[in-house]
Amino acid sequence: MKIKSLDELQKIREDHANKVKLRDSGNGESDKIEVLIGMATCGISSGARETLNAFIEELDHKKIDNVKVVTVGCIGYCHSEPIVQINIPGQSPVLYGNVKKDKVQIILDQHIVQGKPVDNLILKVDFERA
Amino acid sequence: MAITRTNIMICVGTGCLATESEKVLKNLELILKARGYDKEVKIIKTGCFGFCEQGPIVKIEPENVFYVRVGPKDAKDIIDEHIIKGRRVERLLYKEPFQNEGIDKQENIPFYKKQLRVALRNCGLVNPEDIYEYIALGGYEALGKAITKMSRDEVIDTVKKSCLRGRGGGGFPTGVKWEIAKAQESQVKFIICNADEGDPGAFMDRSILEGDPHSVLEAMAIGGYAIGSDKGIIYIRAEYPLAISRLKTAISQARELGLLGKNIFDTDFNFDIDIKYGAGAFVCGEETALINSCEGKRGEPNYKPPYPAQEGYWGHPTCVNNVETFANIPSIITKGPEWFTSMGTENSKGTKVFALAGKINNVGLVEVPMGITLREIIYDIGGGIQGGKKFKAVQTGGPSGGVITENELDTPIDYDSLTGIGSMMGSGGMIVMDETDNMVNIAKFYLEFTMDESCGRCTPCRIGTKRLYEMLNKITSGKATMADLDAMKQLSYMVKDGSLCGLGQTAPNPIISTMKHFWNEYVALVTDYDNPQGEGKYEAKNKIGIES
Numbered sequence: 054m055k056i057k058s059l060d061e062l063q064k065i066r067e068d069h070a071n072k073v074k075l076r077d078s079g080n081g082e083s084d085k086i087e088v089l090i091g092m093a094t095c096g097i098s099s100g101a102r103e104t105l106n107a108f109i110e111e112l113d114h115k116k117i118d119n120v121k122v123v124t125v126g127c128i129g130y131c132h133s134e135p136i137v138q139i140n141i142p143g144q145s146p147v148l149y150g151n152v153k154k155d156k157v158q159i160i161l162d163q164h165i166v167q168g169k170p171v172d173n174l175i176l177k178v179d180f181e182r183a
Numbered sequence: 184m185a186i187t188r189t190n191i192m193i194c195v196g197t198g199c200l201a202t203e204s205e206k207v208l209k210n211l212e213l214i215l216k217a218r219g220y221d222k223e224v225k226i227i228k229t230g231c232f233g234f235c236e237q238g239p240i241v242k243i244e245p246e247n248v249f250y251v252r253v254g255p256k257d258a259k260d261i262i263d264e265h266i267i268k269g270r271r272v273e274r275l276l277y278k279e280p281f282q283n284e285g286i287d288k289q290e291n292i293p294f295y296k297k298q299l300r301v302a303l304r305n306c307g308l309v310n311p312e313d314i315y316e317y318i319a320l321g322g323y324e325a326l327g328k329a330i331t332k333m334s335r336d337e338v339i340d341t342v343k344k345s346c347l348r349g350r351g352g353g354g355f356p357t358g359v360k361w362e363i364a365k366a367q368e369s370q371v372k373f374i375i376c377n378a379d380e381g382d383p384g385a386f387m388d389r390s391i392l393e394g395d396p397h398s399v400l401e402a403m404a405i406g407g408y409a410i411g412s413d414k415g416i417i418y419i420r421a422e423y424p425l426a427i428s429r430l431k432t433a434i435s436q437a438r439e440l441g442l443l444g445k446n447i448f449d450t451d452f453n454f455d456i457d458i459k460y461g462a463g464a465f466v467c468g469e470e471t472a473l474i475n476s477c478e479g480k481r482g483e484p485n486y487k488p489p490y491p492a493q494e495g496y497w498g499h500p501t502c503v504n505n506v507e508t509f510a511n512i513p514s515i516i517t518k519g520p521e522w523f524t525s526m527g528t529e530n531s532k533g534t535k536v537f538a539l540a541g542k543i544n545n546v547g548l549v550e551v552p553m554g555i556t557l558r559e560i561i562y563d564i565g566g567g568i569q570g571g572k573k574f575k576a577v578q579t580g581g582p583s584g585g586v587i588t589e590n591e592l593d594t595p596i597d598y599d600s601l602t603g604i605g606s607m608m609g610s611g612g613m614i615v616m617d618e619t620d621n622m623v624n625i626a627k628f629y630l631e632f633t634m635d636e637s638c639g640r641c642t643p644c645r646i647g648t649k650r651l652y653e654m655l656n657k658i659t660s661g662k663a664t665m666a667d668l669d670a671m672k673q674l675s676y677m678v679k680d681g682s683l684c685g686l687g688q689t690a691p692n693p694i695i696s697t698m699k700h701f702w703n704e705y706v707a708l709v710t711d712y713d714n715p716q717g718e719g720k721y722e723a724k725n726k727i728g729i730e731s
Contacts, residue, residue: 055441057449059327062318069319075190076244076308092269106223109188121245122188124269
């Protein structure tokens with residue numbers, strides 16, 4: 054197919070944007086929202102991988118671009134796996150427990166899109182503690 | 184699942200391939216598949232990250248974790264630990280010398296902190312063999328903008344206003360060169376990309392072509408449009424097989440999408456690109472010699488004027504620009520000249536890529552804004568001198584440049600200041616020497632190179648460099664007298680003044696500058712041969728690590 058105009062080029066750019074979108078974090082401080090998913094053994098066995106993939110799929114489905122989903126090691130609350138931490142720049146982090154894949158939707162809609170943490174899923178942890 | 188959650192970026196530039204990145208890649212693919220994660224995690228082959236000393240480099244996105252010296256056996260841990268369990272593989276993180284803590288993010292590594300990437304913007308970020316990735320990052324928009332929305336004069340004006348100067352070493356304003364080529368009345372014009380990177384130790388052009396070939400193709404088409412040429416030629420040395428194969432892939436992909444060929448963007452602008460191979464002659468980096476070689480003649484320079492922009496390839500107006508110069512063009516068109524002039528010094532705008540080599544800790548490719556000091560490049564980015572030795576000098580400009588000593592390390596780098604301290608920008612090779620290097624030896628090494636590479640067309644260069652080399656040999660074997668030193672100095676200036684092209688005119692520079700700064704080392708070899716300064720032995724070739 055030959056590209057005939059800037060608009061067609063733009064279209065191809067959009068069609069292939071997801072190929073490189075994982076890499077556009079670039080260098081330096083990012084203003085993206087981070088979703089951290091604990092992928093320790095207990096996390097995986099409680100379904101962290103499914104949760105992770107649900108996040109990826111939903112973000113793609115809803116075309117939300119300013120979020121990056123990052124896997125991390127054991128967060129340390131094995132009793133409440135899978136654990137998900139949401140870091141919104143400028144706010145203190147919020148930790149969610151028992152985030153099976155069916156909870157992904159509500160966290161995305163309420164917390165990431167509307168900025169209101171989902172209170173009943175929050176793990177009460179004091180981040181200020183040393 | 185079709186959506187990817189993680190990209191594993193692995194460098195397949197020449198540097199990392201030499202340290203087995205291909206095997207790492209194979210292992211990563213196999214293990215990923217065996218663990219059943221190959222659908223959600225994608226492995227991307229990419230170009231040079233520049234940190235060649237620490238290769239092979241593997242970077243995980245979006246976590247932005249940077250692994251160094253990844254061997255084939257480390258693939259298992261990257262998949263099992265990082266990809267599956269989300270744990271950093273600590274032992275593969277970059278560690279500063281004498282520090283225990285690994286650094287996980289690329290931007291926190293001192294090597295990258297002071298860098299600013301314009302020409303190398305996509306190296307290490309895209310898969311060079313996939314045009315869609317380049318387009319997804321805004322590729323070919325500059326070309327579209329130039330030929331559908333800008334007049335030819337506007338394009339030239341933009342490049343002129345950006346004050347971009349030739350990155351091959353000459354430093355001639357690119358916009359002016361284009362303007363001269365455009366002003367020629369001729370039906371046939373050519374635009375040539377000079378990829379005959381000949382400086383020992385310089386590899387920025389190769390890395391750009393390997394890591395981001397489309398940026399050069401796009402810029403050549405923009406240049407072709409501006410000067411009124413429908414034919415581009417990439418003159419590349421045959422010793423760069425990987426760059427050649429990536430270029431070929433890129434050209435055929437661009438043709439398929441109609442970004443090269445007839446009626447680009449549905450306008451009446453046609454442009455296509457051919458590749459010509461050089462046989463690795465240093466002099467063919469000089470534009471008239473390059474054009475002769477393209478025509479199938481001996482690679483010998485012509486007398487200028489006429490300049491190639493007036494009378495070049497087969498007698499037609501020809502514009503020759505360097506790879507790195509081209510790599511800057513697309514961003515200048517899309518972001519505007521003001522963006523470009525916001526970087527750099529008064530007379531040298533933008534950035535420059537340097538290849539760090541020699542006795543320095545972080546050997547590799549760095550891109551820095553003009554105006555940064557040599558000290559910052561060598562100590563902050565380059566990590567200082569190997570083995571904790573003392574810095575002695577740095578040679579910029581390759582065999583045509585000169586040495587810069589400790590006293591001048593705080594000079595801000597740009598075209599004019601480097602010339603001012605007796606060296607030159609050159610194509611950006613930077614060879615660092617420590618206290619154990621004997622400077623006479625260094626001069627001899629460079630003279631041997633230029634002597635070999637002299638094409639023999641003009642007498643001062645052909646015979647002069649040979650005689651200079653013989654004199655240096657006499658000195659380093661302890662048979663010289665003080666009169667020889669004087670004669671050598673005199674001959675140096677004669678070769679400089681009498682030679683036809685840049686090769687001969689700059690060949691004596693290493694002698695002149697080492698004599699200026701390290702006269703005592705010359706004298707020591709003449710008067711007290713048994714107690715020389717620096718290295719005791721004088722076999723230049725063995726010392727610099729080139730096969731004899």
